[in-house]
Amino acid sequence: MAVLKYSKQREAIRDFLAHSEEHPTADMVYMNLRESFPNISLGTVYRNLDHLAEEGIVLRLDMAGKSKRYDGNIQPHQHVCCIYCGRVADVYPPNGQKASIEGIEAPGFSRIVDARIEFDGVCDECAARLAQTMPGNIKLRSNLADSHSDM
Secondary structure, three states: OOOOOOOHHHHHHHHHHHOOOOOOOHHHHHHHHOOOOOOOOHHHHHHHHHHHHHOOOOEEEOOOOOOOEEEOOOOOOEEEEEOOOOOEEEEOOHHHOOOOOOOOOOOOOOOOOOOOOEEEEOOHHHHHHHHHHOOOOOOOHHHHHHHHOOO
16 A cells, blocks of 8 residues: 555544544544544545554454444454443453464355454443443343343
8 A cells, every 4th residue: 555645634533543542433533623623524534544544553443233433552452342322442351362263264264364352241331321220120131141041
């Protein structure tokens, strides 16, 4: 890929991601940068995010069934997504373990080259809200799965 020349907008996008723990979507990045760059377009944000991800400067999170999100933290880690509000947070496995592809085979594939693990969870805010609205009656997916295994 050709190296793009320096741009203040790209640098601002990179800096925003480097200091954000939200794992923002392109729309969130755009909304946060509009004050500093009133003429920035959403297309410019998307193109720069794609370039930064392709260069390995940021991570593009293609989480199943959800909008793409971006992460300025490129250190090895996984992510957890709240099943209620969609909040995304970093997860650091013990001893920096990474998902193993050793010994994994799939019909029709000559080899597996990488693995990614996504966790589903309930963030503290949603858990507190659920506890207030349905005290003692919070059913989570794991509880539901356990209850169906008896059938």
